[in-house]
Amino acid sequence: MHTRDLRLQKVAEGAKDGDLPQISCKRDALLGLPLHAYQKHADAVEGGFIEAGGFLNELKIIWHKDISYPPLVVGLAAIFAVLGKEAQTAKAKQQLAQWFWSVTLGELFGSSTESRLARDVPEVVDWIKNPASRPRTLDEAVFQAVRLRSLRSRQSAAYKGLHALLMKGGCRDFITGRPTDLMTFFNDDIDIHHVFPQAWCKKQGIEKGVFDAIINKTPLSKLSNISVGGDAPSVYLKRIEEKQGISPADLDAILRTHLIEPAYLRADDFNAFYEARSKALAELVAGAMQKPVVEEAGTNEVEQEDDSMEADEELEAA
Structure with missing residues (x-):
């Protein structure tokens, strides 16, 4: 000043x-x-x-x-x-x-x-x-849609930005159903976790560079991440419904707050999920920047593979 x-x-x-x-x-x-x-x-x-x-x-x-x-x-x-x-x-x-x-x-x-x-x-x-x-x-400022596929850790500003935009958009926790605020963020230990678990993706032969992208991640509580474990989405969604007494329709509504199409998760269709969420996240970015994203190939920033800053350990379901 x-x-x-x-x-x-x-x-x-x-x-x-x-x-x-x-x-x-x-x-x-x-x-x-x-x-x-x-x-x-x-x-x-x-x-x-x-x-x-x-x-x-x-x-x-x-x-x-x-x-x-x-x-x-x-x-x-x-x-x-x-x-x-x-x-x-x-x-x-x-x-x-x-x-x-x-x-x-x-x-x-x-x-x-x-x-x-x-x-x-x-x-x-x-x-x-x-x-x-x-x-x-x-x-x-330019955001290239393909950049979504290379955002893998908190070392990237855009990765952090998308994490915040999902919470700002009102994404609700899989188990508690609560949106994120100052209290729930810390009390529920909210962090960004995989939607299709790492263990499942590896068994399906999906490359780490693909399943580790922000497209396959979303803000979740520690409790929800434990319940997800390393199982297929169809398995952990059923487990959440049975243990938490939540109806499939209500859980589907929660999934949509994360810009996730429930049908693809319930069918364990990783590719369909990935493409649909890529488009949804690109629209989220465009809305925040108030300008269209660029569809051409290329990235703005070199991404490191090391994700040591991110607490995203997968826990097996009890």
Whole structure:
């Protein structure tokens, strides 16, 4: 905010673009912050971080490891600090969400993060003040549908984003039937787990790179994951119905909240499930970014096979 003040001061003095100081969020700018600037902005910045945390919770980003890019928290805090109540309207929240999902799903902060953040924050602020002023990030962000097949771990921003979007969309737990909120996320130990279990997929000769993709994963409680075990979907769905006293129709309704077509699960038809959910997730992404996904082949970010950050151990059914 201090470097923004310096830039605005020069603008008011009539300085040309080439002579304007850069807005910066780099370490040296923070270490060089004058005491008077800290005292001026401290309360607003603190409030900005509080608002940013609440906003992320609204997007169902509840666990710190599910934040796509940690610097985005700084950017959101700065935007809330600068705009104050202007950022509290429903329209402003929609704009912030579109920007956040564009950065996350478009995987735009993989490099030059500080430079991009310093560019994006003032552009988003201007956009909220004047809807005709559109941030460049919204046009630069692209999501390729084929990317869904290579998102396999929390090392990817888009993987985290889809996990959050499913929860935000109201997906309900297989057993409890509850949607995810701040309380259920921790009390029910919600994490992202396989729909067609790893053990079953391996027995069917399905490649790990295929069954480990986000297409075959969804947010579930620990209890539901234990009940899933390593069995075929037709088996574990029947087990859930019998043990939990839930009707097939009610369980089908729950499955649809995960963008899963129940008939394919009950028939253990992995290929049909995979194609249908790929299309459904692509539509989910398009809605969040407010632009169509790209159908051409290619990926935005190299995916590592190591999934050590993800607690997705399959447990055999009791």
